[in-house]
Amino acid sequence: xxxxxxxxxxxxxxxxxxxxxxxxxxxxxxxxxxxxxxxxxxxxxxxxxxxxxxxxxxxxxxxxxxxxxxxxxxxxxxxxxxxxxxxxxxxx
Numbered sequence: 562x563x564x565x566x567x568x569x570x571x572x573x574x575x576x577x578x579x580x581x582x583x584x585x586x587x588x589x590x591x592x593x594x595x596x597x598x599x600x601x602x603x604x605x606x607x608x609x610x611x612x613x614x615x616x617x618x619x620x621x622x623x624x625x626x627x628x629x630x631x632x633x634x635x636x637x638x639x640x641x642x643x644x645x646x647x648x649x650x651x652x653x
Contacts, residue, residue, distance in 0.1 A: 597638055609642040 568586055572579045593603050593611060603611040618634040642650070 605643075607643050608646055609640055612639050612641060613637070614639045 564586060568579055568582045571577070571582045571586075575582070596603050597611060597613060600613055602613065613636050616635050616637055619632050621630050621632050622628070623630050
């Protein structure tokens with residue numbers, strides 16, 4: 562599902578114009594992105610949470626050149642679904 566599919570679906574369900582829904586979706590994603598970039602987690606009750614996980618530095622392999630490479634420590638975003646959402650997915 563793409564962003565435009567989401568906008569179309571919400572617009573049909575609510576009767577709000579696509580332009581207004583698009584603006585809200587853009588504002589929502591910008592807010593989530595901004596909070597995660599500022600190391601703040603985002604919790605959406607009943608849906609899940611976006612958290613930041615720090616990956617440790619490690620060594621890896623470049624298979625093409627058959628060499629060892631160093632992978633520095635870095636942050637990544639992780640999504641953890643809410644319990645009710647995860648259980649609903651298991652039942653499907």
